[in-house]
Amino acid sequence: MYDLRAQRLFLKRIPVEGVEERDLYLGNTIVVLSRQLKITDYADAFTREQITSKRQRTFAMVKPDAVHRLGEIVDVIQSRDFEISQMKMVQLTRLQAATFYREHEGRPFFESLLDYITSGPVVAMELITTNAVKKWRATLGPTDSQEARSIAPESIRALFGKDKQLNAGHGSDSDISAIREIEFFFPSSKINDDLLPQTTAKLANNTCGIIKPHAVSKGHIGSILKAIKEEEFDISALQIFRMDKVQSEEFLEVYKGVVSEYPGMVQQLMSGPLVALEITSGVHGPQTPIKFREFVGPADPEVARELRPNSLRARFGEDIVKNAFHCSDLPDDGPLEVEYFFKILQ
Numbered sequence: 001m002y003d004l005r006a007q008r009l010f011l012k013r014i015p016v017e018g019v020e021e022r023d024l025y026l027g028n029t030i031v032v033l034s035r036q037l038k039i040t041d042y043a044d045a046f047t048r049e050q051i052t053s054k055r056q057r058t059f060a061m062v063k064p065d066a067v068h069r070l071g072e073i074v075d076v077i078q079s080r081d082f083e084i085s086q087m088k089m090v091q092l093t094r095l096q097a098a099t100f101y102r103e104h105e106g107r108p109f110f111e112s113l114l115d116y117i118t119s120g121p122v123v124a125m126e127l128i129t130t131n132a133v134k135k136w137r138a139t140l141g142p143t144d145s146q147e148a149r150s151i152a153p154e155s156i157r158a159l160f161g162k163d164k165q166l167n168a169g170h171g172s173d174s175d176i177s178a179i180r181e182i183e184f185f186f187p188s189s190k191i192n193d194d195l196l197p198q199t200t201a202k203l204a205n206n207t208c209g210i211i212k213p214h215a216v217s218k219g220h221i222g223s224i225l226k227a228i229k230e231e232e233f234d235i236s237a238l239q240i241f242r243m244d245k246v247q248s249e250e251f252l253e254v255y256k257g258v259v260s261e262y263p264g265m266v267q268q269l270m271s272g273p274l275v276a277l278e279i280t281s282g283v284h285g286p287q288t289p290i291k292f293r294e295f296v297g298p299a300d301p302e303v304a305r306e307l308r309p310n311s312l313r314a315r316f317g318e319d320i321v322k323n324a325f326h327c328s329d330l331p332d333d334g335p336l337e338v339e340y341f342f343k344i345l346q
């Protein structure tokens with residue numbers, strides 16, 4: 001690696017802890033020797049061919065009838081070796097739904113499809129793997145969930161769908177559709193018009209949670225979402241973000257000079273994709289921030305395993321820096337942290 005700014009060799013070939021071949025896709029960020037690097041292109045045609053042949057992109061959507069089972073669906077996705085490179089919970093407007101499904105305009109089910117797809121939040125995802133388009137269609141199963149139960153019983157539609165319309169998920173039908181659909185939900189340049197699906201964040205009566213990059217990379221997203229739901233918390237907004245050093249430092253500023261792990265915490269937060277969550281709860285009501293903080297557990301997973309073995313950090317944490325999950329410490333911080341992700345970083 002050559003450092004363009006300093007005009008000198010930065011790095012010869014070495015093993016880098018925490019970076020794996022599957023992290024090497026365009027648009028991702030990785031950290032090498034404390035430097036955050038964004039992958040913008042491949043060095044040569046050979047590398048491009050080697051990596052892209054293994055890394056096709058497709059668009060996936062969890063439809064409104066299945067969003068309450070998101071954790072289980074994400075488990076299936078991660079267990080089948082798809083990389084979730086982008087993810088966002090949004091509420092589609094009728095105009096957005098009609099534009100997204102424009103190829104079905106005029107079909108008898110078009111209006112009811114729009115009613116259904118706008119009836120609640122959906123979760124949009126960009127998935128990456130070998131033959132992603134075909135593999136995701138196979139993982140979804142046939143359009144009709146009843147048929148899926150008889151011919152593909154392990155498929156997502158068999159497990160989570162109801163019928164021909166309420167069929168839990170969507171998948172692009174070709175490479176070209178995948179590119180169009182990914183661009184529709186995750187535009188490569190900043191746009192802000194009526195066609196851009198908006199986050200579902202309520203920005204009030206909430207608290208903030210973050211699934212840290214190491215837990216994302218270990219495939220824990222699904223299990224953490226399931227655990228949160230089992231404790232009767234609602235995920236009212238969710239999105240994958242990649243933070244740079246300035247953003248990580250800004251977000252964690254209250255810990256600067258207070259805890260010795262601060263530099264490690266900053267490095268961890270910028271080391272790859274993280275999942276930001278807005279947590280609300282009708283069951284826990286005004287107690288939500290406090291109850292959720294308890295459920296996340298003590299900062300050190302070793303202590304958490306002793307004191308609160310059911311907590312998120314006890315179950316998914318590795319050490320005090322790689323402790324799987326961040327959550328707002330004080331009730332007043334929750335809405336500010338949620339706003340940081342779902343308003344400022346949008």
Ligand SMILES: Nc1ncnc2c1ncn2[C@@H]1O[C@H](COP(=O)(O)OP(=O)(O)OP(=O)(O)O)[C@@H](O)[C@H]1O
Pocket residue numbers: 104109113142143164165166167169170171172173
């Ligand atoms: N006959 C039908 N009656 C009601 N709804 C339907 C019917 N056919 C399709 N749909 C709905 O419209 C969506 C798009 O239909 P399409 O034929 O493209 O199916 P698909 O390619 O399997 O699904 P998707 O495009 O959502 O991945 C279906 O997923 C389903 O929700």
